[in-house]
Amino acid sequence: MADRIRYLDEVMAEIDAEVRRRRASGDLPAGLERELDELFLEFSPVGLQGRARLRETLSLVDGSAYVDIAVPTASNKAVGSYIKRAVRKGLGWYMNFIVAQIVKFAWSVSRMFHVVVDHIEDLEAAVDAHRSPDLPAALQPSASDGASWWAPAAAEALAGVRERVVVADCGDASLVESLLAAGVDAYGVDPSDLALEPALDRGVDVRAEGVLDHLDVVADEMLGGIVLTGSVQWLRPNERERLLDLVSTRLAVDGTLVLHSASPGAWAASAPAVVRDLAPGHPLHPETWAHLLGGRGFAVASTIAGGEDRRLAHVGDADADADAGTVNAVIDAINDLLLGPTEYLVVATRER
Amino acid sequence: MKLAFVTPRYGPEVIGGAETAARMLAERLCLRPGWEVEVLTSCALDHLTWENTEPAGTSVVNGVTVRRFPTASPRTLDYFALDGQLRVAPEVATLSETRTWVALNGPMCPGLVDAVASTDADVIACYPYLFATTVDAIAVSEVPVVLHPAAHDEPALYFSAFRRSFRDVDGFVYHTRAERDLMEDVYRIGARPQVVLGLGVNDPAGVGRPGGDVLGLGDRPYLCYLGRVDEHKGCGMLADYFAEYKERNPSDLALAFVGPVSAKAPEHPDIVVTGTVSEADKWDILADARVMVTPSAYESFSLVVLEAWTLGVPVLVNGACAATMEHCRRSGGGLWFDSYRSFEATVGRLAGDAGLRAALGEAGRRYTEHNYLWPSIIDRYTTFLEGVVARGRRLALRPARLDLQSGGTAYVREGVAGGG
Numbered sequence: 001m002a003d004r005i006r007y008l009d010e011v012m013a014e015i016d017a018e019v020r021r022r023r024a025s026g027d028l029p030a031g032l033e034r035e036l037d038e039l040f041l042e043f044s045p046v047g048l049q050g051r052a053r054l055r056e057t058l059s060l061v062d063g064s065a066y067v068d069i070a071v072p073t074a075s076n077k078a079v080g081s082y083i084k085r086a087v088r089k090g091l092g093w094y095m096n097f098i099v100a101q102i103v104k105f106a107w108s109v110s111r112m113f114h115v116v117v118d119h120i121e122d123l124e125a126a127v128d129a130h131r132s133p134d135l136p137a138a139l140q141p142s143a144s145d146g147a148s149w150w151a152p153a154a155a156e157a158l159a160g161v162r163e164r165v166v167v168a169d170c171g172d173a174s175l176v177e178s179l180l181a182a183g184v185d186a187y188g189v190d191p192s193d194l195a196l197e198p199a200l201d202r203g204v205d206v207r208a209e210g211v212l213d214h215l216d217v218v219a220d221e222m223l224g225g226i227v228l229t230g231s232v233q234w235l236r237p238n239e240r241e242r243l244l245d246l247v248s249t250r251l252a253v254d255g256t257l258v259l260h261s262a263s264p265g266a267w268a269a270s271a272p273a274v275v276r277d278l279a280p281g282h283p284l285h286p287e288t289w290a291h292l293l294g295g296r297g298f299a300v301a302s303t304i305a306g307g308e309d310r311r312l313a314h315v316g317d318a319d320a321d322a323d324a325g326t327v328n329a330v331i332d333a334i335n336d337l338l339l340g341p342t343e344y345l346v347v348a349t350r351e352r
Numbered sequence: 353m354k355l356a357f358v359t360p361r362y363g364p365e366v367i368g369g370a371e372t373a374a375r376m377l378a379e380r381l382c383l384r385p386g387w388e389v390e391v392l393t394s395c396a397l398d399h400l401t402w403e404n405t406e407p408a409g410t411s412v413v414n415g416v417t418v419r420r421f422p423t424a425s426p427r428t429l430d431y432f433a434l435d436g437q438l439r440v441a442p443e444v445a446t447l448s449e450t451r452t453w454v455a456l457n458g459p460m461c462p463g464l465v466d467a468v469a470s471t472d473a474d475v476i477a478c479y480p481y482l483f484a485t486t487v488d489a490i491a492v493s494e495v496p497v498v499l500h501p502a503a504h505d506e507p508a509l510y511f512s513a514f515r516r517s518f519r520d521v522d523g524f525v526y527h528t529r530a531e532r533d534l535m536e537d538v539y540r541i542g543a544r545p546q547v548v549l550g551l552g553v554n555d556p557a558g559v560g561r562p563g564g565d566v567l568g569l570g571d572r573p574y575l576c577y578l579g580r581v582d583e584h585k586g587c588g589m590l591a592d593y594f595a596e597y598k599e600r601n602p603s604d605l606a607l608a609f610v611g612p613v614s615a616k617a618p619e620h621p622d623i624v625v626t627g628t629v630s631e632a633d634k635w636d637i638l639a640d641a642r643v644m645v646t647p648s649a650y651e652s653f654s655l656v657v658l659e660a661w662t663l664g665v666p667v668l669v670n671g672a673c674a675a676t677m678e679h680c681r682r683s684g685g686g687l688w689f690d691s692y693r694s695f696e697a698t699v700g701r702l703a704g705d706a707g708l709r710a711a712l713g714e715a716g717r718r719y720t721e722h723n724y725l726w727p728s729i730i731d732r733y734t735t736f737l738e739g740v741v742a743r744g745r746r747l748a749l750r751p752a753r754l755d756l757q758s759g760g761t762a763y764v765r766e767g768v769a770g771g772g
Contacts, residue, residue, distance in 0.1 A: 004684030004715040011701070011708065012687065018697045028600075028693075036596065036692035039589045044649045044672035164543050185743065187545070193682070201728075203735030205545060208529070217536035222543040250543075 034063055054117055061113055065106035069095045132236065132280050149306045150345045151175050154227055154258045155182050157301075157347045161224040163252055168211035169230025173199035176206065184225070189214045191231075212239060215246035223251050229260040233267070236280040240292075248296040251350045257298060259289060259346040266307070266342035286344045297352040307343030311335040354388040355381065355737065356473035360459050360483040362393040362418055363406070369652060370480035370502035373527070373551055377477075377733065378416045380552070380726050384734065390417040392467050394459045394485065402427050402459040421463035431456035439507035450511035451487075458484050468493050474741050477525070482508060487517045496522040496740045502652055503535055515539060523740040525549050525733070527653040530674035545743065547736040552726035553658045556639070557631045563640030566633050567608050567624050573703065574606040574624075575668075576641040578634065578656040579648075581613040581625065586647030586670060591618030593647075593695045598622050600696070605703055607645075610637055639663045642709065643702050649673045658724050661685050661716030666709050668698055685716020 022028075038060055069092070073084035154175065158165055161184055167176050170188025172195060179186035187205035190196050199206045207214065211231065226247055235243060247257060267283045268276060276282075284292075290300045312331045316324030359374045366372065374391075382389040391413075395404040402423045410419050434453050438445045445453075464485060468476060469492040476493050478486040480502035490497050499521045503509055523545040526532040536542045564570050575594070581587050587609060594607045598620075608624045609617070617625040629637070638644060644660035649672040657667050657679050669676035671690030680686040687702065689695040702709055722728075 004718075005681070007711065008680070008684040008687075008715075015687065015694065015697045015701060018701075019691075019693045022697070023693055032596075033692060036593065039592060040672075040691055043584065043586045043589055043647075044670070164545075166543065203547075203732050203739075205547065205739075207532075207546075214542055217533075217540050217542035219540040219543070 034060070038063075054120070058110075058113055058117055061110050065103065065110045067099045067103050067106070069099045071095075132278070148343075150260050150304070150343070151178055153304055153306075153345055153347075154260070155179055155184070157256055157258050158182075158184050158186075158225045158227075161185075161256060163222070163224025163255070165225035165227065166211075166214065166218075166223055167227040167229075168214075168232065169228075170199075170206060171195050171230070173202075173204050173206050175227065176204055177202075180204075186225075212243060212246065215243075215250050218250045220249050221252040221255075223255060225256045225258065226251055227258045227260070232259065233261045233283040234279045234281045240281065244292055244296055248298070248350065253350055253352065255350045257293070257346075257348045257350065259348070260343065261286075261289070261346075262307070262343050263305075263341060265338065265340060266310075269338075270342075286346050289346050290348075293346075293348050297350055298348040299351050300346060300348045302345075302347045304345040304347075305341035305343075306345065307341055310339045310342065312339065353386060353475075353734075353738070353741070354390070354473040356468070356471050356476050357389070357391045357393075358464070358468060358476055358478045358485055358489040359391065359393050360485045361397050361399060362391050362420075363397060363413060365397055370500070373502070373653070374477075374479040374500070375414075375416075376551060377730075379414050380730055381733065382416050384730055387734065390419060390473070392419050392421070392464050392471075392489075394461050394464065395420045395422045396459055400427060408463075419467060421461045421467065423459040423461055425458075425460060427458055428456065431458075438511070442507040442510035445511060447512045447516060450513035453508075453511060454484050454487050454513050457482065460484050461488075465489065465492055471495060475737050477737075481514060481518075487513065490517050490520050494745065496743070496745050498523040498525055498737065498740055500525045500527075501531065501535055502527065503531055504650060504652060505534055509534075509538055520746065522743065522746050523547075523736065525736065527551070528675045528678050530678050531652060534674075545736070545740060547732060549729060549733055549736075550724055551653055551655055551658075552729040553655065553662050553720055553724050556635045556659075556662055558635030558639050559632045561633075561636045563637040566629075566637050567606075567626065569606050569608070569624065572604045572606050573642045574608050574640075575643050575645050575699070576608040576610055576637055577645050577647070578638065578659070579611045579646075581609045581611055581615060581617060583615045584648075584650070586649060587615065587618065590645060590647040591620065591623060593692055594623065594699075595620050596692065597696050597699055601700060603703070605642070605699075608637060608641075610634060635659075635663075638665060641665050643668050643699070646670065646673075646676055648676075651675045654679065657686070657716075658720045661713065661720040664710070664713035664717045666702065666712035666716065668695075668702065679719070683716050683719030685712050685719055687712070 041057065041060060071084070071088050073081050073088060075081040075084060155178055158179060159182060163185070165179060165184050165186040167179070167186055167188040170176050170190045173188050176186045176188040176199070188199070189207050189209050189211055191208065191210045193208045196206045196208055211228065228247070232243065251257060262283045264283045264285055271279070286303045290303070293300060312335060314328040314331060316327070357374050357378050359371055361371055362375060364375070378389050378391055381387055394402065395406045395408050396402040397405050403426055404422045406420050408420050408422050410417060412418065434449070434456060438449060438453055465488045468489045471493070473495060475495055476489055476497045477500060478489050478497060479500040480486065481499060486499065490499070497520065499518070501524065508514070518539055518541060521544070524532070524535065524541065526535070526546065526548045527550055529548050532546060532548055564572060564574065567574065577587065577590060579585060590607070598605070606622045606624060608626065610626045610629055612628045613625060638660055644656065644665050645668045646654055646657060647670050649670045651673050652675055654676050657669065657676055660667050661683070667680065667686035669680055669686055669688045671677060671688040671694070677688060680688060687698045689698050
């Protein structure tokens with residue numbers, strides 16, 4: 001599927017380039033082109049997308065702001081044409097007076113739209129200036145498939161929740177399905193169409209969208225549980241704030257939040273250098289999440305460490321060998337500092 | 353499992369996207385072992401008058417049990433007056449005003465509402481959102497209700513009467529993701545059970561006659577449009593764009609409009625207008641088309657796009673139409689235009705590049721086979737309905753059925769869960 005979409009994008013990019021080239025050549029009279037484009041807009045929804053559309057629509061407003069008072073006087077009958085000319089001449093002073101005011105109003109409105117569009121474009125430029133570079137697709141961190149060590153703990157935390165539970169970045173939906181099997185009314189969202197396709201074919205309620213976009217269209221207090229994983233680890237700071245705002249309103253009071261993340265140390269040790277340098281955000285410590293959630297009315301019920309166990313094993317018998325005891329103490333320090341758990345799970349309850 | 357469809361009108365005579373979709377689903381679902389289907393509908397076939405033209409009572413239509421109930425009154429001029437008033441600013445219309453609008457839009461079928469209230473079905477499926485039968489059925493049903501909204505971005509979608517009514521819906525069935533996005537944006541119902549189902553495509557029914565012969569074009573290559581030839585479907589724009597294209601790019605390429613003509617037919621030496629044709633002729637014309645064009649910006653699903661893809665024919669769609677754009681983007685089976693310039697460039701490219709046409713057509717065929725064959729559609733639908741039934745009826749504070757005299761805003765029941 002990805003190949004087909006890539007091919008389509010390439011073809012449309014070539015066609016867009018061809019359109020720009022022809023437009024620049026001026027081979028179509030401007031008046032005719034405007035007339036043809038007006039025809040398209042006449043049968044299109046009002047909210048056409050894109051900045052280019054904004055400018056095009058504005059040019060149509062400009063083009064329509066002039067009202068012609070020279071009423072056509074042609075007629076199939078000679079007397080008809082005579083009468084029309086007489087009426088036009090007789091009413092000319094009146095029409096001129098009215099039309100002058102209409103045109104003045106139309107130009108004022110048109111000028112106002114120009115100011116608004118200029119302002120929007122300034123704002124867009126300002127926002128663009130603060131955008132961090134996107135990671136190359138090949139380096140995007142992959143979301144958890146839900147079949148990992150923390151799935152049973154998540155299911156246990158959500159057992160008995162009566163309202164719906166959303167699993168963000170649900171991937172192949174295995175966690176959604178294990179929650180459903182446990183009697184939890186779960187559904188999933190994930191930005192990847194490809195990842196979701198098998199689950200969709202199985203009839204699981206999963207939607208191809210990001211967690212922020214999804215929570216945006218959920219009414220307040222409609223969810224009994226939210227499971228966050230995957231992209232929650234590398235959200236930009238402003239996106240993280242927005243996520244916390246959404247979570248703390250969409251989740252019902254007494255609802256359960258389950259948050260899974262890599263630990264910052266493990267992420268720094270294992271992520272490629274480019275990802276570390278360009279990632280819009282990075283995993284937080286569980287204590288930081290507890291702090292952020294506490295400020296929004298959550299109480300952290302438990303924090304569970306897990307993931308790959310990279311800790312060094314103790315050597316010898318510390319009781320019998322003092323040197324072994326010393327070495328093991330050093331090993332413990334190294335384990336704590338460098339080789340601690342690679343992932344963790346935070347379970348929190350919304351209390352207010 | 354027993355499913356009762358509730359539609360304002362029903363039957364093969366009814367030309368309407370939503371009603372046809374309901375019939376297609378009902379006719380296939382009733383063949384599924386373990387499933388029983390009935391349709392509760394009015395005696396009317398004309399949505400402009402709601403005149404009772406069909407006999408009341410039970411009949412069987414293409415294997416589906418249909419129970420018809422008389423409408424209480426025909427549509428009146430009051431509807432048009434109120435509609436004109438409310439559509440200017442639909443978001444600020446009051447609940448009472450919009451419930452009156454729904455009642456005047458009709459059809460008001462007291463017998464149908466009683467039948468829903470006392471149904472022995474396990475689940476009710478209402479289709480589409482816009483009518484009084486749907487709002488009333490949602491209000492009185494004791495069993496779970498799923499809604500096929502068939503929604504467009506139109507003023508009525510913003511009426512508070514529907515916002516109120518949708519709170520009691522137990523599941524939503526959408527034609528496309530674009531429709532789901534629209535409904536979720538307007539009503540913030542993202543957490544509710546839903547499925548994007550679409551419709552299935554019938555097997556091609558051509559008889560192998562060359563499409564050029566059917567059209568009288570001989571060996572000339574042609575683009576084709578399938579459906580009602582109507583200004584609102586963008587047919588006038590397509591004809592004008594094609595005429596300009598031919599003026600600037602002389603060739604033997606022709607354009608065929610295939611379908612009933614409900615507006616002035618386009619006139620041009622390179623344009624053929626067939627009027628209504630048989631299914632066999634339709635499929636034969638489509639099979640040999642270079643490209644199938646859908647210029648409409650207001651499609652909720654567009655079955656003809658999928659029909660073209662079953663034959664490996666690429667499509668060209670209106671770039672402002674969310675539903676057909678979604679099909680093209682997800683499948684890679686078609687291109688789009690959003691101005692005369694892009695129309696000229698895409699038609700030129702498609703007409704002259706057989707490899708591109710083949711690649712797009714193949715991508716569209718795969719997409720259709722994967723998503724829109726009837727057996728898989730019915731599988732997904734029954735799985736969804738079973739889930740809805742298992743969850744049970746979700747009741748908010750519910751309004752009584754519509755009452756034209758009072759505006760019908762009395763709330764009658766406290767339910768187990770509220771909120772939208």
